[in-house]
Amino acid sequence: xxxxxxxxxxxxxxxxxxSQATVSRVLCGSPLVNVETRKRVEEAVRELNYKVDRHxxxxxxxxxxxxxxxxxxxxxxxxxxxxxFFLSMLGSITRxxxxxxxxxxxxxxxxxxxxHADYEDSMKADGLILLGYGDYLAYRGKLDSLVEQGTxxxxxxxxxxxxxxxxxxxxxxxGGRLVGEHLAGxxxxxxxxxxxxxxxxxxxxxRYRGCDxxxxxxxxxxxxxxxxDAVSSEEAGYEAARSLMARQxxxxxxxxxxxxxxxxxxxxxxxxxxxxPEDIAVAGFDDIPMARFAQPALTTVYQDTSRAGALxxxxxxxxxxxxxxxxxxxxxxxxxxxxxxAG
Amino acid sequence: xxxxxxxxxxxxxxxxxxSQATVSRVLCGSPLVNVETRKRVEEAVRELNYKVDRHxxxxxxxxxxxxxxxxxxxxxxxxxxxxxFFLSMLGSITRxxxxxxxxxxxxxxxxxxxxHADYEDSMKADGLILLGYGDYLAYRGKLDSLVEQGTxxxxxxxxxxxxxxxxxxxxxxxGGRLVGEHLAGxxxxxxxxxxxxxxxxxxxxxRYRGCDxxxxxxxxxxxxxxxxDAVSSEEAGYEAARSLMARQxxxxxxxxxxxxxxxxxxxxxxxxxxxxPEDIAVAGFDDIPMARFAQPALTTVYQDTSRAGALxxxxxxxxxxxxxxxxxxxxxxxxxxxxxxAG
DNA sequence: CTGAAAGCGCTTACAG
DNA sequence: CTGAAAGCGCTTACAG
Numbered sequence: 001x002x003x004x005x006x007x008x009x010x011x012x013x014x015x016x017x018x019s020q021a022t023v024s025r026v027l028c029g030s031p032l033v034n035v036e037t038r039k040r041v042e043e044a045v046r047e048l049n050y051k052v053d054r055h056x057x058x059x060x061x062x063x064x065x066x067x068x069x070x071x072x073x074x075x076x077x078x079x080x081x082x083x084x085f086f087l088s089m090l091g092s093i094t095r096x097x098x099x100x101x102x103x104x105x106x107x108x109x110x111x112x113x114x115x116h117a118d119y120e121d122s123m124k125a126d127g128l129i130l131l132g133y134g135d136y137l138a139y140r141g142k143l144d145s146l147v148e149q150g151t152x153x154x155x156x157x158x159x160x161x162x163x164x165x166x167x168x169x170x171x172x173x174x175g176g177r178l179v180g181e182h183l184a185g186x187x188x189x190x191x192x193x194x195x196x197x198x199x200x201x202x203x204x205x206x207r208y209r210g211c212d213x214x215x216x217x218x219x220x221x222x223x224x225x226x227x228x229d230a231v232s233s234e235e236a237g238y239e240a241a242r243s244l245m246a247r248q249x250x251x252x253x254x255x256x257x258x259x260x261x262x263x264x265x266x267x268x269x270x271x272x273x274x275x276x277p278e279d280i281a282v283a284g285f286d287d288i289p290m291a292r293f294a295q296p297a298l299t300t301v302y303q304d305t306s307r308a309g310a311l312x313x314x315x316x317x318x319x320x321x322x323x324x325x326x327x328x329x330x331x332x333x334x335x336x337x338x339x340x341x342a343g
Numbered sequence: 344x345x346x347x348x349x350x351x352x353x354x355x356x357x358x359x360x361x362s363q364a365t366v367s368r369v370l371c372g373s374p375l376v377n378v379e380t381r382k383r384v385e386e387a388v389r390e391l392n393y394k395v396d397r398h399x400x401x402x403x404x405x406x407x408x409x410x411x412x413x414x415x416x417x418x419x420x421x422x423x424x425x426x427x428f429f430l431s432m433l434g435s436i437t438r439x440x441x442x443x444x445x446x447x448x449x450x451x452x453x454x455x456x457x458x459h460a461d462y463e464d465s466m467k468a469d470g471l472i473l474l475g476y477g478d479y480l481a482y483r484g485k486l487d488s489l490v491e492q493g494t495x496x497x498x499x500x501x502x503x504x505x506x507x508x509x510x511x512x513x514x515x516x517x518g519g520r521l522v523g524e525h526l527a528g529x530x531x532x533x534x535x536x537x538x539x540x541x542x543x544x545x546x547x548x549x550r551y552r553g554c555d556x557x558x559x560x561x562x563x564x565x566x567x568x569x570x571x572d573a574v575s576s577e578e579a580g581y582e583a584a585r586s587l588m589a590r591q592x593x594x595x596x597x598x599x600x601x602x603x604x605x606x607x608x609x610x611x612x613x614x615x616x617x618x619x620p621e622d623i624a625v626a627g628f629d630d631i632p633m634a635r636f637a638q639p640a641l642t643t644v645y646q647d648t649s650r651a652g653a654l655x656x657x658x659x660x661x662x663x664x665x666x667x668x669x670x671x672x673x674x675x676x677x678x679x680x681x682x683x684x685a686g
Numbered sequence: 687c688t689g690a691a692a693g694c695g696c697t698t699a700c701a702g
Numbered sequence: 703c704t705g706a707a708a709g710c711g712c713t714t715a716c717a718g
Contacts, residue, residue, distance in 0.1 A: 364714080399711035399712035400712055
């Protein structure tokens with residue numbers, strides 16, 4: 001069952017009665033080829049089921065036709081619990097790559113890893129897409145060195161002034177504001193926030209501040225006593241909600257920085273005898289598929305992963321092609337379900 | 344911000360005062376290098392931040408050090424709704440690749456696409472991992488041609504006698520049996536099955552037969568009148584459950600061929616006024632993360648995706664290295680939650 | 687243990 | 703429009 005010996009462009013050239021260079025021209029879609037010649041070559045290609053060797057081609061052109069997706073979550077011991085939100089992004093990024101004729105290399109990284117240069121230096125990929133939550137301050141230095149090395153990359157995340165490289169992100173502040181207005185509009189007054197609210201996690205921080213802005217418009221505010229740190233996982237949400245309850249500070253709503261946190265929080269609240277949404281209204285962020293099936297179904301903020309993925313790929317490709325690119329903020333929209341107690 | 348001109352092994356050779364061939368030997372870990380020489384080279388590599396050019400290396404060795412994961416689901420118009428079960432597999436496959444020093448190319452495919460040869464012929468990947476449900480009979484022909492071309496591949500799916508290529512799968516029959524024993528043990532007598540139960544979908548069919556075997560041990564059986572076709576999606580599960588109810592055949596349990604189907608079915612049942620599990624017990628298959636959060640939490644069959652991913656990668660690598668490989672069936676285990684009405 | 691040299695399979699100026 | 707030739711950056715027999 002040995003593979004047939006490899007078909008090269010020379011075999012095609014011979015069969016079509018042309019030079020190898022002409023075969024290459026046909027396959028690159030060069031316009032400098034006679035129509036008849038082209039046809040003969042294409043036929044030979046089909047007959048011998050020839051495929052251009054990507055390595056030879058890339059070695060010559062110094063372009064790999066491949067993008068690398070680096071997915072990182074800091075404390076992820078377990079394979080299978082990657083944040084579903086990023087998985088959705090992965091799906092749309094893969095498709096966007098395919099649409100643009102590029103391949104996608106996928107890799108999971110620890111934030112602590114030394115991932116920042118490998119892919120482009122070894123020519124494995126023409127550029128990097130960075131995805132994942134993590135301590136922004138801890139990896140800002142890595143972004144700086146990527147920029148310094150001239151590596152092409154785009155990042156999903158908060159769009160910050162003076163930030164290294166380019167980012168595509170959702171309007172976290174507006175998303176937070178929508179949640180704040182919604183909960184306050186339903187009469188909630190003491191809204192707890194589960195998730196980091198500091199410049200270490202700019203996305204979460206923006207969501208927090210957006211919510212706070214909405215409250216302030218009504219003469220209310222987010223209480224620091226009602227904020228509990230949490231990374232984006234169900235377990236962290238559960239623990240954060242328990243810490244919150246242990247503080248004995250009254251609250252009538254929870255805004256979780258992500259859906260995973262919200263789902264964990266609802267579990268803790270319910271276990272402790274609180275009714276959601278009657279006693280405590282809950283809202284999340286991301287609109288992961290699970291949100292619809294949570295009990296009660298989770299009110300959350302939708303981010304258009306399909307568009308985000310396409311934009312990430314297109315921006316990266318533009319950057320690689322030396323076309324102008326800029327960071328972009330995508331809209332966020334509120335999805336009202338039962339957990340917030342509306343209707 | 345132009346990239347520094349590329350560092351090659353010649354630059355390293357010059358700096359270390361050796362030939363380029365020696366540099367290459369050091370980087371390939373060849374034992375035929377003097378310790379002192381090796382040190383000098385390694386230092387130069389570090390100083391210039393040199394990385395071996397993968398294309399040049401692959402062109403020379405005819406090995407790419409890359410595996411391709413082809414994920415297909417037949418009717419998947421929407422990016423973001425890839426079956427979570429496969430996403431878990433993706434996670435563990437990615438990690439297994441990394442452990443073995445290989446890169447992973449990911450691609451979503453329609454079953455109808457002409458994917459079967461591209462990756463290996465163009466040298467993009469040394470082998471293929473095929474993942475996805477779909478009409479087995481429709482793509483068995485493609486497996487045959489992969490074998491014929493000598494392409495290296497492994498497939499996640501049912502392990503069937505006389506099957507082309509090698510497969511890693513879970514013990515679907517045993518999983519189905521566990522569900523059948525569980526439901527019958529709880530006094531359920533008329534168990535509906537949602538999902539294809541034919542050789543077009545061998546995994547589903549095995550689950551069906553396993554359940555039937557358990558019932559027969561108790562003098563019961565699966566009724567053809569209670570079987571409804573469904574692909575693995577929430578929507579399909581919802582529709583299938585509605586068709587089932589429209590038949591007006593009595594049933595007291597539903598065994599869904601996948602968790603997604605089960606979740607859709609529970610929605611349809613609840614909407615129609617049935618209580619789960621009091622009126623109708625429900626069980627699924629896969630144990631996707633969502634299963635825990637369904638309402639009620641879903642009884643299901645767990646498959647070890649972590650081990651499955653590792654085994655897929657290792658089998659493929661063994662095959663590429665001409666080491667002996669064989670198809671393997673992994674164990675399945677029952678996870679009892681509220682939806683089946685136990686306890 | 688080390689070096690000189692061939693060659694992997696392409697793409698792309700350069701001539702014509 | 704087409705061909706002959708150089709060269710991308712490695713790895714690996716072949717000599718020594």
